Amino acid sequence: MIETKIKELGLELPPPPPPGGIYHPVVIVDKMLYVSGQIPMRADGSLITGTVGKDMSVEEGQRAARQVGLTMLATIQAQLGNLDGIKRLVKALGMVNCEPGFGSQPLVINGFSELMVELLGEQNGKGARSAVGMILPRGVAVEIEAIFELK
Amino acid sequence: MIETKIKELGLELPPPPPPGGIYHPVVIVDKMLYVSGQIPMRADGSLITGTVGKDMSVEEGQRAARQVGLTMLATIQAQLGNLDGIKRLVKALGMVNCEPGFGSQPLVINGFSELMVELLGEQNGKGARSAVGMILPRGVAVEIEAIFELK
Amino acid sequence: MIETKIKELGLELPPPPPPGGIYHPVVIVDKMLYVSGQIPMRADGSLITGTVGKDMSVEEGQRAARQVGLTMLATIQAQLGNLDGIKRLVKALGMVNCEPGFGSQPLVINGFSELMVELLGEQNGKGARSAVGMILPRGVAVEIEAIFELK
Numbered sequence: 001m002i003e004t005k006i007k008e009l010g011l012e013l014p015p016p017p018p019p020g021g022i023y024h025p026v027v028i029v030d031k032m033l034y035v036s037g038q039i040p041m042r043a044d045g046s047l048i049t050g051t052v053g054k055d056m057s058v059e060e061g062q063r064a065a066r067q068v069g070l071t072m073l074a075t076i077q078a079q080l081g082n083l084d085g086i087k088r089l090v091k092a093l094g095m096v097n098c099e100p101g102f103g104s105q106p107l108v109i110n111g112f113s114e115l116m117v118e119l120l121g122e123q124n125g126k127g128a129r130s131a132v133g134m135i136l137p138r139g140v141a142v143e144i145e146a147i148f149e150l151k
Numbered sequence: 152m153i154e155t156k157i158k159e160l161g162l163e164l165p166p167p168p169p170p171g172g173i174y175h176p177v178v179i180v181d182k183m184l185y186v187s188g189q190i191p192m193r194a195d196g197s198l199i200t201g202t203v204g205k206d207m208s209v210e211e212g213q214r215a216a217r218q219v220g221l222t223m224l225a226t227i228q229a230q231l232g233n234l235d236g237i238k239r240l241v242k243a244l245g246m247v248n249c250e251p252g253f254g255s256q257p258l259v260i261n262g263f264s265e266l267m268v269e270l271l272g273e274q275n276g277k278g279a280r281s282a283v284g285m286i287l288p289r290g291v292a293v294e295i296e297a298i299f300e301l302k
Numbered sequence: 303m304i305e306t307k308i309k310e311l312g313l314e315l316p317p318p319p320p321p322g323g324i325y326h327p328v329v330i331v332d333k334m335l336y337v338s339g340q341i342p343m344r345a346d347g348s349l350i351t352g353t354v355g356k357d358m359s360v361e362e363g364q365r366a367a368r369q370v371g372l373t374m375l376a377t378i379q380a381q382l383g384n385l386d387g388i389k390r391l392v393k394a395l396g397m398v399n400c401e402p403g404f405g406s407q408p409l410v411i412n413g414f415s416e417l418m419v420e421l422l423g424e425q426n427g428k429g430a431r432s433a434v435g436m437i438l439p440r441g442v443a444v445e446i447e448a449i450f451e452l453k
Contacts, residue, residue, distance in 0.1 A: 021257035022264035023280035027241050029183070029300055032331070034242045037281030051251070090329050091336045093244075093395075093447075095283055098437055099251055100353070100401055105439040106323035113324035129325035130339030130447045132397055133437030135249055135284030137256040145244075145281045149331055172408035173415035174431035178392050180334070180451055185393045188432030202402070244395075246434055250402055286400055286435030288407040296395075296432045 002073070002083040005119050013070050014041040016078035020137070026079040028150070032090070037145040038075060039138070040067035049139040053102035056141055061096060061104075062111030064141040069115035072146065085150045089116050089127035092146040098133040105131040112144055153224070153234040156270050164221050165192040167229035171288070177230040179301070183241070188296040189226060190289070191218035200290040204253035207292055212247060212255075213262030215292040220266035223297065236301045240267050240278035243297040249284040256282040263295055304375070304385040307421050315372050316343040318380035322439070328381040330452070334392070339447040340377060341440070342369035351441040355404035358443055363398060363406075364413030366443040371417035374448065387452045391418050391429035394448040400435040407433040414446055 006013065017039070019025055027034045040048035048064040050056035056064075077083050094109030096102070109131035117125035127146070136143050157164065168190070170176055178185045191199035199215040201207035207215075228234050245260030247253070260282035268276035278297070287294050308315065319341070321327055329336045342350035350366040352358035358366075379385050396411030398404070411433035419427035429448070438445050 021280065021282060022261050022268060022277060023243075024277045025279070027239075027279040029241055034279040034298075036279040037283065088329075090331055092325075093281070095281075100437055101441075102437060103440045105437075110324050117324060126324060126326045128327070128329040128336040128338040128447070129323065130395070130397075130445065131323060131439060132339065132445060133439075135251055135253055135256075137282060137284075138254045139252075143281065143283060145279070147336075172431065172433060173412050173419060173428060174394075175428045176430070178390075178430040180392055185430040185449075187430040188434065244432070246432075286402055286404060286407075288433060288435075289405045290403075294432065294434060296430070 002086060002119050009118060011070060012043050013074040014043045015045055016074040017041050017071060025075045031150045033148040033150055035072055035075060035146045037143045038068050038072040039140040039143050040064040041071045042067065047138060048141050050141045052096050052098045052108055052141055054099055058104050058107050061108035061141055065109050065111030066115050068142050068144045069112045087149045087151045088124035089120060090147040090149050091128045092144055094129060094131040095136060095143045096133045097136040097141050102133055105133050108142060153237065153270050160269060162221060163194050164225040165194045166196055167225040168192050168222060176226045182301045184299040184301055186223055186226060186297045188294045189219050189223040190291040190294050191215040192222045193218065198289060199292050201292045203247050203249050203259055203292055205250055209255050209258050212259035212292055216260050216262030217266050219293050219295045220263045238300045238302045239275035240271060241298040241300050242279045243295055245280060245282040246287060246294045247284045248287040248292050253284055256284050259293060304388065304421050311420060313372060314345050315376040316345045317347055318376040319343050319373060327377045333452045335450040335452055337374055337377060337448045339445045340370050340374040341442040341445050342366040343373045344369065349440060350443050352443045354398050354400045354410055354443055356401055360406050360409050363410035363443055367411050367413030368417050370444050370446045371414040389451045389453045390426035391422060392449040392451050393430045394446055396431060396433040397438060397445045398435045399438040399443050404435055407435050410444060
């Protein structure tokens, strides 16, 4: 039970963010669940912004990526009612707000991946992954889109 | 009928662009249709180029994103013969040509998403989505790749 | 037989790179194989780094993209035991390390796509594709993630 583990770990899901544009937060086709790009929303609804490697450390970026994971679960929970249907993470595209010369995107996105392993386990919490740098909306530090497999 | 709605709205599909590299414009596996990254081609075959937020406004970027949508439909139509087989948009990766500090990528990509909703409806025209900034080929203002579900 | 063609062409797969973060190199769901973002690893285990269009030519970028293709096959081979199960390339996201103003990402990623066509044939070696610019980890010149269909 993912919700039980979230409580056991003392974690808190933020409020599910309203879509910041014209899209569905989640689309399901058969047993594949596609999640729109999620951003790091704190429990109070504020966003973690910054340019990693410039005005934010890699460690701060990792915490932002972990918060993206919590936001993603809040988004899925709001759509499905609960998180019981999730079987495994299939794929994630981890996007880090950074400038040319920054090279630690994989370390930053590990903050998301560690959370997924804590909650879904070593086998199902790891997916295929890319971790790269780009220019993110509203100055958020990290954005991640993902595909999950449902049970 | 998508083609009928295109006419009713007074829209015109551009010519389907020839692939700008070694790839298929469209690949179908079972009922999932993967569309290669599409760029904003005008009906006369010219491209909408620019850096949104620098030498192009957000509104101009939105029009470029809408034109990407028309180009994408032209591409699919050229491969399938018509657009009758499209059931819904599953997922889009919206890429905006911009520089660090720009944060309105979701507004720009809404130009694409609004067109999809006009043509496919509120439920099927919205997909999962990310809208992010990067450096695009040939200086085009917007590029979008997508997955559609077929009937 | 892909391995036979690799030998016939005088090519050599590099050692499969260990994951540079918390992820699976490959995830399979039914007949779809998702490959994590692959980077250009030489046969000696070193990486091809650089900013294409700045300190690297487009031709050097193409060679890096081709090397990403060999690395990707090494990664799949290490996971599946061999490459016999691959039916076709479905989709690739080609990411080029570059700075604003660079516009030849499709030419660079052709280095990967040419290799896939040489090994999988004209129909199955081409997939849907996007070729765009961003900031890549560890300064690698090219990174590519892909989806293959299995037999």
